[in-house]
Amino acid sequence: MKINSMRFLSAIALALMVASPYTMANQKLDKMSKEDSNWVMPGGTYDFNVFGEQTEINVNNVDQLRPAWSFSTGVLSGHEGTPLVIDGMMYIHGPYPNNTFALDLDNPSEIVWQHKPKQDPAARAVACCDVVNRGLAYWPGDGDTPPLVIKTQLDGHLVALNAKTGKEYWKVEVMDISVGQTLTQAPYVAKDLAIVGSSGAELGVRGLVSAFNVKTGAMEWRWYATGPDEDIGLADNFNSENPHYGQEGLGQKTWEKDAWKIGGGTNWGWYAYDPDLEMFYYGSGNPAPWNETMRPGDNKWTMTIWGRDVNTGLAKFGYQKTPHDEWDYAGVNVMVLTEQEIDGEMRKVLTHPDRNGIVYTLDRETGDLLRADKLDETANWVKYVDMETGLPVRDPEYSTRMGHRSRDVCPSAMGFHNQGVMSYDPEQQNFFIGINHLCMDWEPFMLPYRAGQFFVGANVWSYPGPKGNREEGIGSGQVKSYNAKTGEFEWSVMEKFSVWGGTMATAGNLVFYGTLDGFIKARDSRNGELLWKYKLPSGSVGYPLTYTHNGTQYVGINYGVGGWPAVGLVFDLEDPSAGLGAVGAFKELQNHTQMGGGFIAFSLRGQGPFDDLSVGEYKPNN
Amino acid sequence: MKINSMRFLSAIALALMVASPYTMANQKLDKMSKEDSNWVMPGGTYDFNVFGEQTEINVNNVDQLRPAWSFSTGVLSGHEGTPLVIDGMMYIHGPYPNNTFALDLDNPSEIVWQHKPKQDPAARAVACCDVVNRGLAYWPGDGDTPPLVIKTQLDGHLVALNAKTGKEYWKVEVMDISVGQTLTQAPYVAKDLAIVGSSGAELGVRGLVSAFNVKTGAMEWRWYATGPDEDIGLADNFNSENPHYGQEGLGQKTWEKDAWKIGGGTNWGWYAYDPDLEMFYYGSGNPAPWNETMRPGDNKWTMTIWGRDVNTGLAKFGYQKTPHDEWDYAGVNVMVLTEQEIDGEMRKVLTHPDRNGIVYTLDRETGDLLRADKLDETANWVKYVDMETGLPVRDPEYSTRMGHRSRDVCPSAMGFHNQGVMSYDPEQQNFFIGINHLCMDWEPFMLPYRAGQFFVGANVWSYPGPKGNREEGIGSGQVKSYNAKTGEFEWSVMEKFSVWGGTMATAGNLVFYGTLDGFIKARDSRNGELLWKYKLPSGSVGYPLTYTHNGTQYVGINYGVGGWPAVGLVFDLEDPSAGLGAVGAFKELQNHTQMGGGFIAFSLRGQGPFDDLSVGEYKPNN
Amino acid sequence: MVNKMKIIAACGVMGLSIASFSAAVTAYDGTNCDAPGDCWQPKPGFPEKIEGTKYDPKHSKEELGKQQKAIQAMERRNAKRAEHFKKTGEWVYDISKLE
Amino acid sequence: MVNKMKIIAACGVMGLSIASFSAAVTAYDGTNCDAPGDCWQPKPGFPEKIEGTKYDPKHSKEELGKQQKAIQAMERRNAKRAEHFKKTGEWVYDISKLE
């Protein structure tokens, strides 16, 4: 562990040395993120509210929303995430082979630049859940280094492109597909760091998070989810405010022998950042293998909400939501940062709709657990979370074990919430949550670890939850409005299929989302009433964004069905337990939509750049 | 040739025997084709006018056209042709693997049925020009046999599906990929016959046209383009009205020895049918190989406009437009049937914008050549067509031969017009022609014939014609309005890229078409003025259709760039002479669009089935 | 009708061309009718028949026969399928199930 | 603050659970703290350590070491690239061109 310790020290040194330029670039991006014309990071802003302040499109006129223009990426498979919009340019990403396109919003019929990496196609074979990619990061540049668009490749590369030209600025190896490691995540920029996680827990990949200096491509720090504390990167005061979460030595102690080396805890979800605290937040994922009998112990620090110092990456707190996971309730879901008055006190909190069916609210400075509410009362593996201990109080009936087929476990392995984002209306102070209403049967089996091969050890059959129509295979989704202060769901509606991509809200009292069967919908965010929808070419596993360009507010969304729920469709599978149980759950999907891949921008009455009919026309030069 | 002669006799016998039910089904389809709610065959109607009588969408309001809904086929590559619309159902086809979808127009978010054939992927390797498919045929059913949707597969199968269920009704082998034969064509229904051609002249495939009995799947007749007269199917009075076109024995006499066996003349374009004359019309394609030195002679009957009796398939006339082709000016283009007053006389004519740069008008009863006008004056291989002899008067400067690189030959091998359709406004009596403005360099080489392998023997470099911008690789398209009575082009506009898919006109004085860079456009058909456009997800090589459903007029179009012009994009080629010369000509295309595949329906203000927001929603059963 | 007597005119052109063919290279325009519909004329310097010349591609007879073989085999299979269908009302594609 | 004294409460629960563990199968609820953050409890009938039991997957040591090797190799390569970049302003991905 020498390398890590050395890096640790140099990271701190560097952080201290170059503190002031860090802060400048940081502020620049933060400031840009607040402009209506930009969407500079996956969450829109550092607090990941996925919220547009615009009111041009609102409850009164949203029914006039029409496509303004569209762009196919030339690739099928799941198109997760949402593009970035910066200074009149849109940056569009896509699944493997992870092409990136820059479009001028004044004339999106010309591609300003495109980056089409050549990757080893073998990467596709080690991706667990379709060959998805969740998005891009942007670093605004300083005098010396140009603005950068930073991307991940499924084959494990992190690449920085010159945002003006699309030329590769630097390119580092983060993951190695030969040992089952991939990248599907959107990287994240805070200060002058590009932060990136890891994928592959279904292949026993030991999770880690790394930061690279945007200006040099040099790695600044790297911390793991499991193993020795020096690898995990615990600050001196780690969990000092909540010692009952556990502190030293647990990354090894809660595993049998070397099991932590192949113990998962990847992080392929989203990051949020608090520029004041200089802390960033994310969740580590499921322990490997899924077969719990093969890994006695709490399996720390998988399934953990992390609050880490951005400069060093060191963890100030870590709260493990699902110790010794038995259901693949990978804890990587989105963290939304807000201020809430909870029990009479204003707190800087993070709210996290976890895959395990519980939405958690933590004080994001201390890690204190403030709320833990079931996303749907049908979650049955857990009775409640003991707020004193922070521990879930389990219902042993829904536990899993070798030699046993557990039935009707809710949520299913896909979770009540998965990779989708969650939006927050700061005025209403409500969260809008796209939910999977899915339960499952689960039956573990034994298998040895072989680097680069699937290491799951469980058969799973997922299906719609009790409120859905299990026979027809529909009713597997919900959208809910959640109030973190009261723990109440202010409204809740059923959807035909899981709301996989998540929601985007606007000050027009609207909440937008895409559906797996290919609608983009707008609801009144105050009461859930459906106000508008449009039938996209293909199902959406992405989420909408909004931006204002030349005085017009646009709402846009990626379409292209895929991701875990659509692996049956993407890979043409039929056995209901195939695709780690997704095929059965979504067998109906193929009767509603087919693959596709692209982006559509909507505006009121479809107004847009081509209202000027001369835009994009051939101009004869004689 | 025994098989053919016997078949010939039995075909005639059968035609006489079952004449009356034939006529009934025939009339039914003809009648259906004239209803605004239907689009029952590629040309809309038997006369292939690609014309909508509707005026709801017209020059005054077309700027309010917006997408109503969309559907991705789940497949990339060129999406040629247009769907069928019949009794409230839309039937969507696609390129290899040639999936077919039935969508209920009341709720296109549910796929009523889908037919996804498993094909030998080797078929892709013998397709000359991307793995396209041009559409479906429909047979309306009688009491005994259900309505059928009839499709081709790239692997050479012709398949009839029950139109209500999508189940295979019969499935025959028409082509064999092991000898380079494929099918990309839309089959055609006339009477109770499914007529289908052949592809593969770039692999030396000897062209043929066949008819299958829709009720039994039995072959009724089959005729070749080359070889002995018994194979070609010449009626007794073949070319009796124009003996100077040639009559007996030429399918062998105009070839050296056995060269006719590998001599091309496939037909993969469109058919038109005159129910009164009971004659159908199509063109046979280029001779093989492209290297003219290797095939001395006129190479009959490649490059020929055929008028054949539908009952027997026997040819009443054949007019060879480009004897001894030296440029791949394959003659398969669309035939549009109209009545025109020419030289003071009303005639039943066919009008055919040929690849060789000339638009021909023939009397479709006699085959008499009535007009032959250059599609663009830049066509230079030919000075004019001698109206007495019917022969093109060549300019030897632009001829091609071994050991010589011919330069600046116009049109290029891709033709001034290729697989696109042509629309006709019967009120205005004008044709609307999408044109390729492309020229080329051409250099032949020798090669031996091997069944199943490419047999071209020429290197080609295509580029925009003299009116385009050759440096930037744009200005390779035109749209023109043509008056067959006067031979005048009433208006003409330039396009950035070839107008590959063709046009659709409506009585709203509109002409619609898709562009390779991904627009659907509407122009005032009286003067060419651009009135509306929308940026599709991907470039279009299909053409628009129009239909009225529940009182709303829709205009729809396939998108999904591909076909010959986009092989560079589809197969990621860079050498400008690759893709038989297309890569250089369309190198700019990739900076405007990427692959995709689907259909979009447009209506005024985007009104449509989902205006009722409950359509397609999950209905909880409690 | 416009087309009357065309054949005669064509023959006239033909006769003329034949005369000028070997006489003057410049007169070559690719067209020179031997008979109606048979008007091809070799380019100056190129043979009228390529067999035995340097342009002879020497195709193999076997290769040239392959297409017809393939087509005949398909026709036989299709005929069996259609026959079975007419008899039973059921379309069986797999020929081995019909034999 | 709400969270004060949690650790004490947690320990209380822990003590209680330990007592009931081997006594009654019905009392199993998966949680039984040995120490803060170390609360896993084997299921009734399942071992606390799987080594040597029928649940021992007997992973190969070599396989278990492969990930770290791969990561260290990438880190070395990346370090070289970044170093070269800092020196030259040019990013060279191909390590063989740096050695």
Ligand SMILES: O=C(O)c1cc(C(=O)O)c2c(n1)C(=O)C(=O)c1cc(C(=O)O)[nH]c1-2
């Ligand atoms: O543990 C992992 O490393 C890992 C990676 C990924 C991924 O990278 O997409 C997913 C998951 N796990 C996973 O558990 C999961 O549910 C999932 C869903 C999806 C998706 O994009 O739909 N990816 C992933």
Ligand SMILES: O=C(O)c1cc(C(=O)O)c2c(n1)C(=O)C(=O)c1cc(C(=O)O)[nH]c1-2
């Ligand atoms: O000679 C043939 O058999 C044959 C087949 C095809 C086809 O099936 O697509 C094309 C051509 N030729 C051809 O010459 C051509 O220009 C062409 C363009 C396209 C297209 O879809 O864009 N197909 C074909």
Ligand SMILES: [Ca+2]
């Ligand atoms: Ca996982």
Ligand SMILES: [Ca+2]
């Ligand atoms: Ca051809």
